[in-house]
Each structure stands twice: as structure tokens, then as C-alpha cells.
Amino acid sequence: MKLRGTILFLAGALAALGAGWLGFPRVIYRTQAQPVDFSHKIHAEKAGSKCDDCHAFRADGSFAGVPTLDKCSSCHAAAMGDTAAEKRFIEQYVTPQREPAWLVYARQPENVYFSHATHVKRANLKCERCHGDQGSAAAPRILVENRISGYSLDLLSMDACIACHREQHKENSCLDCHK
Amino acid sequence: MKNTRRDIFKFAGGAAAGALLTPVPWRLIKDSSLWSENWPGIPRPARGEIRSKTTNCALCPAGCPLRARCVGDQPVALTGAGCAFGVAAHHLPYHPARLRQGPVEQAKAALAKRTPSEPIAVLDLNPGRTASWTFRRAMAALDGTYISPDPNPIAYDLHSVRTVLSVGAPLLEGWGTPANVLAAREKFYLVHAGAVETPTAMLADEWIRAEGLPDPLPRRLLENGPSLAVGDAPGVAELNRKLGAPVYARPEAPVPDAWKKQAAPVTALDAVPARGLRFLLIDESSAVTYIPWHLIEPKLASDAVVITFAVSRGGYARHATYALPAPVFPEITEDIPAAIDQTTQVFRLAAPLVPPPPAVVNASELVAALADIPAAAALRERADFIHMQSPAHPTPDAFWQALVDGYIWRGSPSLPAQSSPTQPRPAHDLPLTAVPAPWTPALLSPLMTKLYEESNLRLPPNAVALNPRDAAALPSRAVLQTLHGKCTVRVVPDASVPPGIVLAGSSPGIRDICTHGDGAKVVLA
Numbered sequence: 001m002k003l004r005g006t007i008l009f010l011a012g013a014l015a016a017l018g019a020g021w022l023g024f025p026r027v028i029y030r031t032q033a034q035p036v037d038f039s040h041k042i043h044a045e046k047a048g049s050k051c052d053d054c055h056a057f058r059a060d061g062s063f064a065g066v067p068t069l070d071k072c073s074s075c076h077a078a079a080m081g082d083t084a085a086e087k088r089f090i091e092q093y094v095t096p097q098r099e100p101a102w103l104v105y106a107r108q109p110e111n112v113y114f115s116h117a118t119h120v121k122r123a124n125l126k127c128e129r130c131h132g133d134q135g136s137a138a139a140p141r142i143l144v145e146n147r148i149s150g151y152s153l154d155l156l157s158m159d160a161c162i163a164c165h166r167e168q169h170k171e172n173s174c175l176d177c178h179k
Numbered sequence: 180m181k182n183t184r185r186d187i188f189k190f191a192g193g194a195a196a197g198a199l200l201t202p203v204p205w206r207l208i209k210d211s212s213l214w215s216e217n218w219p220g221i222p223r224p225a226r227g228e229i230r231s232k233t234t235n236c237a238l239c240p241a242g243c244p245l246r247a248r249c250v251g252d253q254p255v256a257l258t259g260a261g262c263a264f265g266v267a268a269h270h271l272p273y274h275p276a277r278l279r280q281g282p283v284e285q286a287k288a289a290l291a292k293r294t295p296s297e298p299i300a301v302l303d304l305n306p307g308r309t310a311s312w313t314f315r316r317a318m319a320a321l322d323g324t325y326i327s328p329d330p331n332p333i334a335y336d337l338h339s340v341r342t343v344l345s346v347g348a349p350l351l352e353g354w355g356t357p358a359n360v361l362a363a364r365e366k367f368y369l370v371h372a373g374a375v376e377t378p379t380a381m382l383a384d385e386w387i388r389a390e391g392l393p394d395p396l397p398r399r400l401l402e403n404g405p406s407l408a409v410g411d412a413p414g415v416a417e418l419n420r421k422l423g424a425p426v427y428a429r430p431e432a433p434v435p436d437a438w439k440k441q442a443a444p445v446t447a448l449d450a451v452p453a454r455g456l457r458f459l460l461i462d463e464s465s466a467v468t469y470i471p472w473h474l475i476e477p478k479l480a481s482d483a484v485v486i487t488f489a490v491s492r493g494g495y496a497r498h499a500t501y502a503l504p505a506p507v508f509p510e511i512t513e514d515i516p517a518a519i520d521q522t523t524q525v526f527r528l529a530a531p532l533v534p535p536p537p538a539v540v541n542a543s544e545l546v547a548a549l550a551d552i553p554a555a556a557a558l559r560e561r562a563d564f565i566h567m568q569s570p571a572h573p574t575p576d577a578f579w580q581a582l583v584d585g586y587i588w589r590g591s592p593s594l595p596a597q598s599s600p601t602q603p604r605p606a607h608d609l610p611l612t613a614v615p616a617p618w619t620p621a622l623l624s625p626l627m628t629k630l631y632e633e634s635n636l637r638l639p640p641n642a643v644a645l646n647p648r649d650a651a652a653l654p655s656r657a658v659l660q661t662l663h664g665k666c667t668v669r670v671v672p673d674a675s676v677p678p679g680i681v682l683a684g685s686s687p688g689i690r691d692i693c694t695h696g697d698g699a700k701v702v703l704a
Contacts, residue, residue, distance in 0.1 A: 005189050012193025013200075020201020028206065062229045109216060110224050149213035 030147055034140040035100045036093070037085035041138040047075075051127045051135055063116035066102045069093060103143040105154040106131065113179045123168070130156055227251025233585035235515055236265045237508040237529035238620050239467050240307075241356040242515035244585055247532050254509070254532040261357030267624030271507045272533050274622045276491045278504040280538045286486050286501035290458065290549055299458040300324035300451065301546060302475070304466035306332070307431050307516025309558050310543035314462070315442035317550035324451060325443040328468050332429035334593060335409055336522045337363035339425045342403045344418075345371045346392055346410030347695060349617045351379045354409070355520030363520075370397045372410075374680040375614050388677060390612050390696065392418065411695060430517050430593035432526035435564045451478045461487040462542040463494045464505030465513065466621060472498050472691045473663040488542035491621050493687045503540045507622060510535035512583070514558060524590030526565055528558070528582045565590075609698030611649065611681040613661060619685055640686035643701060644673040649681075653701060659683065661699045664692040670701065 043049045054067040073094050079086055093100050108114055119125045127135060134141065144153035165171055198204060217223075227250045236243045236257075243265055248256040254269040271277070293299060299321055301314040306327040318325045337343065337360060348354055350371070351364065371383035372393045380386045387393045392414040400406045400422070407424040408415045419426050448470060457480045472495070479485065487495040488505040496502035509532040517525050547554030562582055563575045571588060572578040582588070616638055638644055643659055650672040659668045659681070666688040676682050681699050683689045693699060 005186075008186050008189040009193035009196075012190035012195075013197030014193075015190075016194040016197030017201055020198055020203045024201065024203050024206070028210070058228075060229075060231065064228065109213070111216070146210055146213075148207070148210035150217065151213060 028147055029144050029153060032103055032143045032145060034103055034143070036089050036102075036140075038089075038140050039085070039138050040135050040140075042081075044136060055127075057117060057121070061117045061121075063120075066104065069097065069099050105134075105141065105143060105152050106156060107152065108155070109151070111178055113177055123170075129164075225250040225253040225255065227253070232530070232532060234509065234530040234532065235527045235585055235587070236260055236268060237465055237513055237515050238264055238268055239353070240305075240516050240518035240521075241353075242518065242525075242527055242529075242587075243357065244587070247509075249532070252533075262353055263627050264620055264623060267626050268508055269532065270624035270626060271490075271622050272510055272535075274491070274507075274625065276493065276622065277507065278489055278491055278496065278502060279536050281503045281540075282501050283503055283538070283540055286503055287545075289484050289501065290486070293458055295322065297457040298323070298455055298480075300326050300446075300456050300460070302326045302448070302459060302461045302470070304328060304461070304463050304468055304470070305516065306445070307429065308465075309434075309514050309561050310462070311516075312434055312438050312442060312561075313543040313547050313552070313554045313557050315445070316438060316552055317546045317554075318443035319441050320550035320552055323443065324446050324456075326448050326451060327445045328448070328470055330445040330447045333519075334427045334429045334517065334522050335407055335520055336425035336427065337367065337407070337520055340367050340405045340407045342368045342370065342397075342400050342406040344393075344397065344400050344406070344408040345369065345373070345379060345383070346408060346412040346415050347373045347390065347614070348410040349377060349379055350409060351382050352377065353617060354379075356518045359518075359520050368399055368403060370400060373614075374612070374677045375682050376675040390614070390680065413696075425522075427522045427593040427595055429519070430522060430524040430590070432514075432517075432524050432561070432588070432590060433565050433568055434561055448474060448478065453477050454480050456480060457483055459483060459485045460542070460546060461485065461489075461495050461499070462505075463621065464488045464490055464542055465508065466494070468618060469494070469690050471663060471694060488540060488545075489621070494621050497687060503542075503545075504536070504538055505542060506535040506539045509533065510539070511541065512558060514561075522593045524593070526562070526582070526588040526590070527586070530583045530585070609661065609700045611645075611679060611699045611701065613681050613683055613693040613695070613697040613699040615683045615689065615693055615695055616685040638671065638682060638684045639669065640684040641667075641688070642669040642671050642684045643689075644671045644676045644682040645701060646676050646678045646680070647672040647674055648678050649701075654703065656704050657701050658704050659689065659693070659699060659701055661693045661697050663697075666692055667704060668701070 054071055056064050056067075058064055072089075076086065076090060076094055079090055092098065120127070141154075145151070146153065161177070230249045232247045232249055232254070234245050234247060236245050241261060243259055243261045245257050245259045245265065245268075247254040247269065248258070257266055257269055260266045260268065299318070300323055301318055303311050303314055303325065305311070306329075311327075315325045317323070337355070343350070350369070351360065354360065368385075369383040370385045370387065371380045372387040372389060372391070373380055374388060374390045385397065385399070387397070391412050392408075396418075400408070404422065405425065406422045407426070408418045408422070454477070456478050459475075459479060476498070484501070485495070485499040486501045486503060487499040488503050489496045489499075490505055490507040492502065508529060511531050513529050515527050515529060543554055543557070559579060562579050565588060566572065566575045566578040569590065570578075572581055645653070650670055653670045655670055657668060657670050659666045666686075668684070668689065673682070681701060683693055683699075
């Protein structure tokens, strides 16, 4: 009788562990694909583009972020290759002048102030340091979004920021990032 | 084997223990807390490209150059303003007291029924603008009257004097162009005459704690010339004439000759016959002054139609037949007239930073439409005329673009003024002298209201401050009475107010019955 009780207890624990580790992530996260099948790899290898050719700093030092359609249209007013992705992009966005609704992997909460200029221009950090190998990926990653909080799974956490700052001996006060 | 309730509890206990070893509870706690950051009702900052736009503030004739920090097209901060009102001017379009809708069609219908013999007038509370010239042209076409609070505005040259006597004027707190006044301040000796302890009184070299023109005059004023007296008190204009003070006619930027030929003369309200107006249109959308209603009301016929173009219900909308919603700064392109301390012609624009609500009415366009004169491009026409007179830029388009971007055109100096003497005040037996708070725009950012009024830095609008001796027998609520009417007010005892003085707030009710120096008394409600 005592053994039966132990088995039931362990069965319950195993069921919860299975549901928690395997089922829960599938429930709490939803995935979204980028609107355009954009290949950083092709642009880097064939067009020789650098990160800051499209993700540029403005004259006032602020970071422009995701490029607008104007930037894309300057090269893709007509098809440059024969891929289906490019053809679809031109038909759906360039010709009707419709801005693609790009999904942002690293959008920070509203109470966080992050300056690309400070990190890239002053600290000379490479883009890959935070964004990983996104710049050489053949296809855009799927955005994994938390259903409750609404934030991306790829969001850089405050712990990561603090760890890097501590490593670089650049520890700051709360108000440096939280305005 | 039959499952018992005990078995279910054992399984559930195991599941609970197992769940603690999964990310479920910890993830749910963290995500729920993150979700609560985006609770409905929590303001969400605008997202978009950070840009800067330059313009000029149109809240008063100082016209401070502004740099607007915009996220996308939304201005989120203004820098460059010389006062607290300008710093928060981008809040005004969203003010809860903003007039957004009004009986526009009914007002137009009432105006359409007017016969040519019925007297019509426009009261312009910010004269000197291009819109003012549109009003004048329209009134000339309609055989109407253009009324200005001050038909002969003057300007003072603070840079050419060595002594200044300020007779109750808030010289160092929004009287003129802040940068210009502060630059000139280093060169002149300032004597301030005023009963109330104001920032100007505190920053003056000499403070004479009395209302009105001091008697005898300060020796320094007579011995350390050139000297100048500023203020609205009786006797100031005559004193300036005696002193040979640098007082000029308020300069106005050039206007096309065709406009001058077709414009109605500028008329003072006093010159309008009693009960002589059947239609009165009041443009208070960018008012820089206020005429108490007791001075306007006697000029209206018994069946007069009063139409006001207002940004809030706090001004003449309380008395008007129709209150029409008007655009507020920074919603439309408008020019800014010269300030009281500017002695050369200036032409500058306040460019829009946000679009106006759909229901607002532009006063000058409505009045121009009545007279069937073109006014939509009047600003551009004037700018082209100025460019033709003195081409500072290669093309008219380049000049216009520079103006839209905040460029200030400066022309020729003004001519000496021929100011009229101030009218003596009527005799009265009221024991107190009224000193109203300085004029403020019709709408103030709620942020400024919080800072100034709730922190007691500024007298609340519906309050009067009295010396504790004068306020001793009064309850917290009383009635302020002048020769022009009564108003219920809150009484604030204030030892910094000298006996015999009543420092009055700037509520519309108080402004309607009292001007600087009026006799007053505060009695039980």
C-alpha cells in the first residue's frame, strides 16, 4: 500500500515535469514569421553589404533601426535576381509602396533606454555581440513571442546587460538605462 | 483496484512537487509581472524616428525660437522657450479643457442672415499678425469695424537706456522677449515700483514698495539718463515724454500695398458707439491680452450676435452666442507680431507640429469668406512681398522654407511713437487697490497647473491674496467687488502682500471685473 502511494506521487511529479518542460513552452510561446523572406547572407555575400549600409546611424547620431521601404526600393525597384522571395517582395511591397511590418526580435520594454550609438560608436561593440549570427543567416529567424508578456524570446535580459557591463568594468546607475 | 480520494491527493501532491522543478511557476510569475507593465491605461510612449524640428513659439509676442524633439511626427519635448508655458506648449492640443467642437454651421447661418446695414466688427486680441490684416481687409469690404485693444502699440528700446523705472510691470518675468530683456538688464539700473513682492521687485536694484508712479520720482531716473519708464499706470506716457525716453511705435513687418489700400482703420474699443454692434466676432484663439467683458458688453446691441473663436470655454465663450473651436499652438502656420521690447520689424512663423482636430475653425479664413476675399495664402503672399523688398534668400520658395524652419527676418528700425496719455481712473471709495496676476495664455499645460498652482508657487486663478490684517475678518470664501462687478473668490492671507492691496488671481471671472490699479474691496459672501 505504501509502495502504491509512492508510485502515485512519482507519477504525478513526472507528469508535471513532462508537462512543465515539454508542453508548457509550446503553450506559452507563439511563433510569427517575418513578412518577407529576407536573406542577410545573400545581401552580405552577393551585394557585399555591411550591417550599417542598411541599419545606419542618422546624422544626429540616433540609430535608424530597421530600414524603411525607400532603402529597399533603391536597389529593388525591379528584380535583381530570380528568386521567388524577391519577386513576391516587389509585388507585395515595392510596387504598391507598402511598408513591410517587420518584426523586431530585440524590442526593449518602454522603460528601457538603449543607445546603439554609445555601444557601437564608443564601446566599439560588434553587432554580433548582441544580435548573434543574424547577419549571416540565410533566412530570417522565426520570432518567438511570449503570449503573456508580449516580449520576444530573444530579448536581451537585464542580467545579460549587467553581466557585460560588469565584465567591461562599466557598471552604471539604474537611471542610465531606465529613464 | 479502486482509486480512492487519498490516491488522487498523492498524485496531485507529486504533480505539485514536480511542477516546482519546472519553469512553469517561475515563468508565470515573471511574465505576469511583465504583462502588468503594459496594463491598459498605462501611457505608451510614441515609437518612431527621432527627429528635430525648429519653429517659433506663438503663445506670446516674444516668439521664442523652439526646437521640438519629435518621435515620428509627434512632438514630445520643446526646448528653447523662455518660460514655463512654452516648455509645455506641445501639451496644449490635448488639454482636457480644449474646445474641440462648436456650433459652426449655426454661426455661419447667423452671419449669412446679416444685412449690409447691420454693424459688424472684429475684435482682434493679437493684433499685428497677417490674420489681423485679413480681418481689416474683410471689415473694409463689409463696411465693418476692426477693433484692437491698443490702436497705437508702442515698443521700448531697453538697450539704449541707463535707468529703467518699472511701474508695476513684470519686466523680468515675461514682459518682453526674455533673452533680449536679460541681455539689456546688464546695462541699466532698475527701479521697480510696486506693492507686491514679485520676482522683478526682488531682482531690481531698487524697490519702491508702493503702487503707481512714485512721488517724488527716484533721483537716479532724472540724473542717470537716458531713462525710461515702463508700465500701464497713469502718468507713465507723460513721464516718458518728459524724459525723452526711447519709445517707438511697435514695428510691423511690411505688408503688400494692396492690403493697406483695402484695410479698415484700427479702432479702439472706446471709439465704438454704445449699443452700436449687431455682430461681434472675437478672435481669442491666440490672445495675448484680455479686455474685461464689462467694457465690451455696453457696445453690443440688445440682440447682438457674439461669435468667439476660442480654444477653451474660459474666456469670452462664457458670454458669446456661439463659441467656435479654434486651432491652438502648434497646430497651424501663423506669424508672430513684434514684442513690446522689439524696435525693429520682424517676421517669423510658428510652423505646425501636429494637425488640428477636424472640427476647428480658422478665424481669419471664416471672416475672409464672409467678405469673399482670398485669405488662405495670405501668409505666403506677405512672405513673398517681404522677400521682394529685401531678398535675404535666393528665391521666394527658399525664403518661405527658411521661415517654416524657424528663420527670423529682421527689417528696418521703428519710428518714435506718438502715444496717447493714459486715462485717469474713475473716482471710488473702495479701500483696496487691485493688482491682478500677470496675464497668462487661455490654456496652460496641466503639468504647469500642477507645478504652479498645487505647489502654491502661483496664486490659484480663483483666489485673492490679502495682507493678514485686511483678511482678518474674512472667511476662506468671500466676494471680490470692484466698480465693474462682483466675483466669488477664495481668500489667501499672505504677509508678503502689503496692507491695502488685493493681489488677484487670473480666473476669467476676476479678469472680467478688475484691472491693475482698480479700486476693490473683499466682503463676506
